[in-house]
Amino acid sequence: MLDLKLYKSENKPTWCPGCGDFGILNAVKQALADLEIWPHEVLFVSGIGCGSKLPDYINANGFTTVHGRALPVAQGAKLAHPGLHVVAVTGDGDGYGIGGNHFLHAIRRNIDITHIVEDNLVYGLTKGQYSPTSAKGFVSSTTPEGAIERAVNPLALALANGATFVARGFSGDPKHLASLFAQALKHPGYALVDVLQPCVIYNRLNTYDFYEQRVYRLEEDANYDPHDPEQAWQRAHEWGERIPIGVLYQESGVPTYEEQVPALAQGGPAQRPMPPLTEAEREALLAELV
């Protein structure tokens, strides 16, 4: 295991005291240390939002992009440089709202990236509007009468689209969360870790207390098989008195996208030298034009 101090950033988090993002940051560091991934071997790509500031608070490569676009940037980086561990970090608005379409397609592509969603069920940085995962009836500054839509179910969405790794964590249980991140990082293919993460300012409903009374660890349920899609589907819909955390589903043996691209057989284009075309290559191109 590498020393956790290795990942200490010089920048101090600006998150509110008690924010669930701290637990996520610590768990990410723990997972990297456990897996002995050095700071230069990993690239965090985030969008916009409180949680998307994470790359600034960890000593590792980081690229904070624009709202909703972390996933395609992360996929581009991975395809161009498959040697990097690429982690996309988004919030629930970022990942399931504005970036919802990218989420859908990242799932079915199965590029080997880890996707951490800091899911606080509310918009924090823009000060308290409802989010795609807010419950129906959630009262916020833009839904004073309560949200009319149903909440997005990211776990079911991921399962329905063929995700090969689907997990849910709770930032109040950082040790368990670190183990989920480590499993996601090790998983070959797209790995979703949706993290229940209280916003202590704007979400008075889904608080630490709310979760602590409800969450339970799937791995402590001897009957649960994370390789069984039917069980996963059922637990993905369990939300109320009991909320499961842990690896809901993992499918092994599915080739990643990049393993199926012949152009990547000798590494990504960012890893290879950039020589001029050879005489034979030029001739072959010109011969097509005669």
Add this chain to the structure above:
Amino acid sequence: MAVHELSIKLAGEAGQGVESNGAGFARAAARAGLYVYTASDYMSRIRGGHNSYLLRISDQKARVHRDSVHLLLAFNPHAITAHLHEVVPGGAIIVDEGMRIPEDPVKAAGLQLFPLPLKDLAERVGGSKIMLNTAALGATAAVTGFDLAYVEGVIRDNFGSKKGAAVAEANLKVARAAYELAGDRYGRRFPWKLHAVEDAPRRYLLNGNQALAMGALAGGCRFISAYPMTPASSIFEWLTAHAQRFNVVSKQMEDEIAAVTMAIGAAYVGARAMTATSGGGFSLMVEALGLAGMAEVPLVVVDAQRPGPSTGMPTRSDQGDLLFVTHASQGEFPRLILAPGNVRQCFEAGYRAFNLAERYQTPVIVLTNGFLASSLETVDAQDLPFDEVRIDRGELLDAAALDGLEEPYARFRVTESGVSPRALPGHPKAVYTTPSDEHTEYGAFESEDVANRLQQQPKRMRKLEAARAEMNGPSLYGPGEADVTLVGWGSTLGALQEAVDELNRSRPGSANLLHFTDLWPFPASAEGALARARQLVVVEENQTGQFARLLRAETGRRPDHLITRIDGRAMTPDYILENLKEVALHVGSQAV
């Protein structure tokens, strides 16, 4: 009558083989050592509608197509009524005998009608009426006196590889039969002839999109992520077709936003990455363009313009995005814009864009359009200058340089040039963050203090100063001094050059041309070139004269006249000359 040059137009419905036949005959002519220029005119549909394909074939370099037609191949009656007025007196129309056609207007226009049993012949000799197309090709060769062997070669190549020897043989029989029949009946009646050029050097036939993609590949592009959009798709398709051989990662994405941001991710870690789209797709990419500017990522974006606004005229051509791409995305950041004007310049733009993007660590936009995208042009070997391709990655720190780094790496170090030495993610001595927020030299974000902002924002913008000095000024075509100076940019190059030639043929010294390929930052050397112009006429394919406005804003020079075209059809010398007459009329000029 000139025997050095003629124009053939094929016209009919989409699905009747207008484009494939036209391109086939173009290839045959190019193989015969002739120069070809084609212009396709088609609608956004798979079957039906009205399409046409124009070939100008000449033993001199053809820089563009012309408006007049010598031989029309009409695949349906509408093709005749639509194009009758384009055929020159003494010209001819080839039609199938079974087609009901309005003969009177043909005669009234002084045109010849060449009916032939194309369909019957196709069925009888080849066994399928689909081969009517092949019969038409044979007939075209016959009336123009063109050696059938070149057409046969193209038929063999087109059918042989895809559909097998038997299909190729049947088509060859049809071509020969039509050639004989048409030659006997009409060979002597058609005055324009095509002769193969003896010992012509090997020439290449390609369009601007192919040239751009090939130039990009030669320049090290190994990553393209795109969303299909006419007329840019064939850049993406060309690179995809060559992906396996050249190890190009080619990715069709869910939308244009994903396409451009994926390219940014790839370019960020060190690949030469591009995306190609048209104006509507570019509109979606605009936010990401600013991201590349702030994050200093070398990104290449092609905007193949088509007429807007909105969906506009999807298969037509235009130059209406200039001021949009010059200003797209919020705030201010450096960007470079190239607008190639022909196949050679598209090839050059392909590799130059990447060198510029990496040297200045900022986005480069290549502005082409539907016309350049789809017009085939024959070029000589020196017009695809592989030998001139240099891969210049700018201030890129290699592993050895990073190993020896004594201080912490500052990705956004404030430098005089504005360019900060770049390290790619993955080296232990260069672990850094790249924020889309304002940031410090070390990449720490939310660095909104005044002193930092006053360092970083001017640092980025300083790149424009060096770029402005190295942008190519306008190229001069024609005499150094002239009564009228035409000014154009991008795709209208060939039409402008031929218009200038015609003006000087009738009155030497009457016109010259200043053509811009480097549009932004506006080249520093432009002012001197413009200062020598007496009367300035800007010619462009948009309504408001966007380039004229740019010219005035950047140089203070107000153009005297503006010739615009907004019908979605490409600029031709004929259109320019016609409109120039009116310009001259209004100002009482003696110039033209």
